[in-house]
Amino acid sequence: MKDNTAEVLSIEGREVRVTHPDKPYFSKQTKLSKLDLVRYYLSVAPGALAGIRDRPLVLKRFVDGAEGQAFYQKRAPAERPSWLRTVTLSFPSGRKAEEVVVDDAAGLAWIVNLGCIELHPHPVRSGDLEHPDELRVDLDPGPGVGWEDVRRVALEVKSFLEEMGLRGWPKTSGSRGMHVNVRIEQRWTFVQVRRAALALSRAIERRAPALASSKWWKEERHGVFLDYNQNAKDRTTCSAYSVRPLPDGRVSTPLHWHEVPDCDPADFTVLTVPKRFAEFGDPHLGIDAAPGSLEKLLELAAEDEAAGLGDAPWPPHFRKMEGEATTCAAFARPLRGKETHREEATDQGAASGGCELSGQRSGPRRSGKVEE
Numbered sequence: 001m002k003d004n005t006a007e008v009l010s011i012e013g014r015e016v017r018v019t020h021p022d023k024p025y026f027s028k029q030t031k032l033s034k035l036d037l038v039r040y041y042l043s044v045a046p047g048a049l050a051g052i053r054d055r056p057l058v059l060k061r062f063v064d065g066a067e068g069q070a071f072y073q074k075r076a077p078a079e080r081p082s083w084l085r086t087v088t089l090s091f092p093s094g095r096k097a098e099e100v101v102v103d104d105a106a107g108l109a110w111i112v113n114l115g116c117i118e119l120h121p122h123p124v125r126s127g128d129l130e131h132p133d134e135l136r137v138d139l140d141p142g143p144g145v146g147w148e149d150v151r152r153v154a155l156e157v158k159s160f161l162e163e164m165g166l167r168g169w170p171k172t173s174g175s176r177g178m179h180v181n182v183r184i185e186q187r188w189t190f191v192q193v194r195r196a197a198l199a200l201s202r203a204i205e206r207r208a209p210a211l212a213s214s215k216w217w218k219e220e221r222h223g224v225f226l227d228y229n230q231n232a233k234d235r236t237t238c239s240a241y242s243v244r245p246l247p248d249g250r251v252s253t254p255l256h257w258h259e260v261p262d263c264d265p266a267d268f269t270v271l272t273v274p275k276r277f278a279e280f281g282d283p284h285l286g287i288d289a290a291p292g293s294l295e296k297l298l299e300l301a302a303e304d305e306a307a308g309l310g311d312a313p314w315p316p317h318f319r320k321m322e323g324e325a326t327t328c329a330a331f332a333r334p335l336r337g338k339e340t341h342r343e344e345a346t347d348q349g350a351a352s353g354g355c356e357l358s359g360q361r362s363g364p365r366r367s368g369k370v371e372e
Contacts, residue, residue, distance in 0.1 A: 014106035091123070133185070142225060152208070158257055228312065
């Protein structure tokens with residue numbers, strides 16, 4: 001059924017109205033309409049849903065398409081289908097909001113119609129919002145750092161995780177970096193999962209000091225940054241099969257480990273990934289089968305702390321945390337002034353920090369920017 005302003009799709013017994021289906025969402029290198037984007041997600045729905053099902057979602061909305069400004073919407077829209085679930089999350093500030101939970105292809109199409117080019121799930125399930133079931137290793141290359149270095153660091157992460165009794169599941173970020181997701185038992189708090197991720201980041205830095213960095217301050221980094229703060233509460237990264245707002249319509253694509261040494265992120269786009277998915281299936285099939293334990297990583301964290309390595313900086317919207325480093329070596333002076341909450345407004349907080357000069361936590365805000 002189609003009229004001048006909308007197309008109604010019948011998806012698994014539910015109707016989803018796609019408004020302005022011909023509206024250009026990608027208009028430069030790749031030409032895609034809003035309806036094209038919806039159809040892409042439906043073509044990879046089993047894989048995309050594996051990454052977001054039963055998880056609260058932050059809606060990152062590109063209402064003017066990939067070339068327009070994006071904004072983060074944490075609260076579920078007031079006007080939504082009766083069959084779409086929500087859960088109530090609490091934020092670091094103590095405030096709460098209902099967020100959308102997508103369980104099926106119809107829900108997936110519905111949020112894409114809102115302009116959600118990317119998918120941003122929290123690392124928790126709706127039944128337990130305080131204990132993550134996923135540790136996320138975000139490999140973020142600095143300026144001028146090549147893809148070859150990202151792949152080498154990813155392989156170091158794989159080897160180290162295996163020593164810790166854990167299995168990593170790699171995917172391209174859809175930009176210049178790579179993500180390695182680790183399913184874990186729901187036994188640890190966000191603070192503990194972040195502590196484990198920090199221990200992992202420092203371990204990889206020790207193993208590959210010329211390639212990898214665990215330093216939060218941009219002024220102290222080199223090579224590929226392992227962003228441990230992606231495991232702090234209220235942080236999200238784009239999930240599997242997310243389209244990124246780049247001219248070629250690049251996709252955050254799950255990989256087998258044997259593909260990592262030779263893969264090129266430019267090969268995985270809205271135009272190529274559906275065929276790959278249809279022919280080869282989802283490389284992350286089975287990710288939920290055997291969640292692992294963080295005990296060895298937390299033991300390593302305790303060893304680091306005993307050796308004098310305390311906590312590392314938190315994202316800008318968190319209060320000052322106990323044991324957190326309060327200096328940036330590039331300026332070699334402590335932070336001063338009032339620590340502030342900047343949690344709620346529209347985005348996820350900074351991905352990475354610049355040194356503090358004003359006494360408040362600083363760092364680039366992410367609204368409208370592609371995350372590495």
